Amino acid sequence: xxxxxxxxxxxxxxxxxxxxxxxxxxxxxxxxxxxxxxxxxxxxxxxxxxxxxxxxxxxxxxxxxxxxxxxxxxxxxxxxxxxxxxxxxxxxxxxxxxxxxxxxxxxxxxxxxxxxxxxxxxxxxxxxxxxxxxxxxxxxxxxxxxxxxxxxxxxxxxxxxxxxxxxxxxxxxxxxxxxxxxxxxxxxxxxxxxxxxxxxxxxxxxxxxxxxxxxxxxxxxxxxxxxxxxxxxxxxxxxxxxxxxxxxxxxxxxxxxxxxxx
Amino acid sequence: xxxxxxxxxxxxxxxxxxxxxxxxxxxxxxxxxxxxxxxxxxxxxxxxxxxxxxxxxxxxxxxxxxxxxxxxxxxxxxxxxxxxxxxxxxxxxxxxxxxxxxxxxxxxxxxxxxxxxxxxxxxxxxxxxxxxxxxxxxxxxxxxxxxxxxxxxxxxxxxxxxxxxxxxxxxxxxxxxxxxxxxxxxxxxxxxxxxxxxxxxxxxxxxxxxxxxxxxxxxxxxxxxxxxxxxxxxxxxxxxxxxxxxxxxxxxxxxxxxxxxxxxxxxxxxxxxxxxxxxxxxxxxxxxxxxxxxxxxxxxxxxxxxxxxxxxxxxxxxxxxxxxxxxxxxxxxxxxxxxxxxxxxxxxxxxxxxxxxxxxxxxxxxxxxxxxxxxxxxxxxxxxxxxxxxxxxxxxxxxxxxxxxxxxxxxxxxxxxxxxxxxxxxxxxxxxxxxxxxxxxxxxxxxxxxxxxxxxxxxxxxxxxxxxxxxxxxxxxxxxxxxxxxxxxxxxxxxxxxxxx
Numbered sequence: 001x002x003x004x005x006x007x008x009x010x011x012x013x014x015x016x017x018x019x020x021x022x023x024x025x026x027x028x029x030x031x032x033x034x035x036x037x038x039x040x041x042x043x044x045x046x047x048x049x050x051x052x053x054x055x056x057x058x059x060x061x062x063x064x065x066x067x068x069x070x071x072x073x074x075x076x077x078x079x080x081x082x083x084x085x086x087x088x089x090x091x092x093x094x095x096x097x098x099x100x101x102x103x104x105x106x107x108x109x110x111x112x113x114x115x116x117x118x119x120x121x122x123x124x125x126x127x128x129x130x131x132x133x134x135x136x137x138x139x140x141x142x143x144x145x146x147x148x149x150x151x152x153x154x155x156x157x158x159x160x161x162x163x164x165x166x167x168x169x170x171x172x173x174x175x176x177x178x179x180x181x182x183x184x185x186x187x188x189x190x191x192x193x194x195x196x197x198x199x200x201x202x203x204x205x206x207x208x209x210x211x212x213x214x215x216x217x218x219x220x221x222x223x224x225x226x227x228x229x230x231x232x233x234x235x236x237x238x239x240x241x242x243x244x245x246x247x248x249x250x251x252x253x254x255x256x257x258x259x260x261x262x
Numbered sequence: 263x264x265x266x267x268x269x270x271x272x273x274x275x276x277x278x279x280x281x282x283x284x285x286x287x288x289x290x291x292x293x294x295x296x297x298x299x300x301x302x303x304x305x306x307x308x309x310x311x312x313x314x315x316x317x318x319x320x321x322x323x324x325x326x327x328x329x330x331x332x333x334x335x336x337x338x339x340x341x342x343x344x345x346x347x348x349x350x351x352x353x354x355x356x357x358x359x360x361x362x363x364x365x366x367x368x369x370x371x372x373x374x375x376x377x378x379x380x381x382x383x384x385x386x387x388x389x390x391x392x393x394x395x396x397x398x399x400x401x402x403x404x405x406x407x408x409x410x411x412x413x414x415x416x417x418x419x420x421x422x423x424x425x426x427x428x429x430x431x432x433x434x435x436x437x438x439x440x441x442x443x444x445x446x447x448x449x450x451x452x453x454x455x456x457x458x459x460x461x462x463x464x465x466x467x468x469x470x471x472x473x474x475x476x477x478x479x480x481x482x483x484x485x486x487x488x489x490x491x492x493x494x495x496x497x498x499x500x501x502x503x504x505x506x507x508x509x510x511x512x513x514x515x516x517x518x519x520x521x522x523x524x525x526x527x528x529x530x531x532x533x534x535x536x537x538x539x540x541x542x543x544x545x546x547x548x549x550x551x552x553x554x555x556x557x558x559x560x561x562x563x564x565x566x567x568x569x570x571x572x573x574x575x576x577x578x579x580x581x582x583x584x585x586x587x588x589x590x591x592x593x594x595x596x597x598x599x600x601x602x603x604x605x606x607x608x609x610x611x612x613x614x615x616x617x618x619x620x621x622x623x624x625x626x627x628x629x630x631x632x633x634x635x636x637x638x639x640x641x642x643x644x645x646x647x648x649x650x651x652x653x654x655x656x657x658x659x660x661x662x663x664x665x666x667x668x669x670x671x672x673x674x675x676x677x678x679x680x681x682x683x684x685x686x687x688x689x690x691x692x693x694x695x696x697x698x699x700x701x702x703x704x705x706x707x708x709x710x711x712x713x714x715x716x717x718x719x720x721x722x723x724x725x726x727x728x729x730x731x732x733x734x735x736x737x738x739x740x741x742x743x744x745x746x747x748x749x750x751x752x753x754x755x756x757x758x759x760x761x762x763x
């Protein structure tokens with residue numbers, strides 16, 4: 001695993017955005033070669049989305065040959081409801097970039113047959129050639145997407161009942177296994193309220209009560225954090241990974257651009 | 263997953279780099295239009311999986327809903343109350359010319375006239391949709407003849423009438439068929455007004471109180487019978503009195519039917535109402551304020567003598583008087599000048615000023631679902647193709663791009679007005695500069711290579727002494743002769759006399 005520690009939320013968001021930008025550009029996406037990206041929702045990735053939009057607006061990054069797959073969506077919520085993840089993705093990301101609408105995939109929480117919708121989603125990922133980079137967040141209880149404590153670590157895209165939510169009561173979510181299938185995983189973790197979960201996820205064993213811990217068994221995982229999120233880690237762990245920052249920073253510096261001659 | 267073939271293939275137009283007025287706020291959002299309606303781009307993205315076919319950069323402008331003028335008596339030499347051979351073409355001319363003021367829907371207004379005029383003119387002004395050819399006609403506003411003799415203002419006394427004898431039948435006998443009528447202004451103190459108001463309201467016609475000596479109680483009863491509007495507040499009614507506020511008191515009355523909002527028209531040209539009075543009304547009841555021009559046929563013409571209804575008027579700068587008197591008879595300030603003046607006089611937000619000219623009149627007429635806003639599904643009309651896509655401005659039926667001119671500068675420094683309107687004969691780079699003394703000089707570059715032109719302008723003589731500090735407020739109109747060599751300018755100024763208050 002790589003543990004990338006930045007001083008604050010803004011720097012962490014920027015590092016993550018730069019990494020995604022470089023990965024897309026170095027992949028050299030084109031007509032027959034799409035870069036597949038898994039995307040999260042929530043408050044943590046907002047800064048990262050803003051930065052990516054900035055790179056797009058300045059002409060350095062195009063999403064024309066990028067396919068995206070979102071992690072989850074509420075069931076029964078109208079698609080244009082301000083709390084739906086469709087609205088979130090449209091307002092915070094899609095409307096500002098040049099992605100082809102046919103390549104932006106989000107689970108449909110209003111489908112007639114929900115399990116069929118989940119199976120179709122898994123199939124779409126497979127048809128797209130699998131996911132090159134899955135970006136995710138982590139909850140204070142160590143969950144990823146809606147894979148709450150106790151979710152199977154080999155689960156696939158499915159329907160989940162929500163206990164912490166009054167309404168809506170159900171959601172469709174990718175499984176831990178679905179994300180593990182990606183070629184690379186990047187988890188964004190910021191804020192002191194996530195610190196304990198981060199400790200459980202990387203310094204303790206793989207445990208379905210802290211589902212993010214499953215990524216200890218993934219060959220290419222990056223955790224991008226701010227200082228506050230490391231507050232429950234051992235000083236030794238933090239010092240070790242901070243000492244590697246010069247290596248980590250080579251992944252984002254130089255920042256590539258799609259402009260000509262760059 | 264659906265492709266884009268299921269729904270219409272009509273082109274989608276996306277206006278970018280703009281601020282749009284939506285939900286009472288100016289948002290940094292793009293505006294999407296298809297087939298004359300404002301589109302929800304999120305729906306387009308997820309349901310139809312489509313992107314825009316054409317993008318237009320608005321250069322950072324504000325995109326506001328088209329203004330709706332519910333009181334306009336004519337303009338550009340056309341008088342709606344004067345019967346001519348072809349009333350329709352007069353209405354069409356005004357409709358086309360007021361587009362450049364940002365007005366995309368209006369109610370042609372007829373002042374007090376004899377019944378023959380109504381019978382002849384009304385059938386010739388049908389309700390009509392707007393478009394690139396001109397603003398839409400929402401219906402006629404009949405101001406009079408059932409008004410107070412004492413508060414008739416510029417209306418001719420000979421043609422005033424009452425409906426005491428046969429109430430609604432008198433109304434029908436006077437006007438003829440009411441199919442094209444949208445608003446009727448009357449004085450509620452006239453006998454049997456309640457029957458008339460109820461009958462008109464039942465026909466879907468908006469009843470407005472004006473040119474009246476009614477007290478507050480009579481006004482409240484009229485509202486309870488169905489009246490919803492006040493014609494040019496403060497003008498042609500009893501002044502506000504603290505023991506009987508009169509019609510003005512409706513703004514804060516607690517005896518209105520629950521849920522009813524009383525709307526009131528105000529002419530914010532800086533002449534018909536003192537800015538302090540404008541502020542009082544606005545602060546008392548901001549949601550009801552409707553900006554109107556009450557423009558007379560002299561709108562868009564120069565100084566001199568012109569005709570309104572059955573009378574002559576005298577135009578001097580931004581004021582129009584009944585010839586030979588000091589009675590105001592309507593304004594000649596275009597709607598965009600009124601919006602700007604209102605904005606400046608009240609210090610309100612740009613959003614509030616724009617809504618006063620668009621959303622509020624739409625609400626008055628019950629049209630807010632389709633007009634007066636940029637909500638999804640509202641009318642947007644066809645945006646005409648412009649000859650020069652890099653310049654000029656976006657103009658569609660209820661979509662208007664407000665170009666904010668440079669701020670007025672203090673009189674000592676040059677003021678350049680960057681109206682990027684491009685019409686044949688229009689010029690670029692107008693500069694208005696204050697010379698030492700009261701004169702201003704105007705320079706512009708004429709089209710056709712005639713080069714730099716210069717003219718000087720003196721403020722009206724009544725400002726000549728003592729030397730006032732003249733601040734240029736706005737350029738209100740420009741009239742350019744062929745080849746751009748002769749240019750007349752209307753300016754709104756504020757003159758401050760040092761030592762006088």
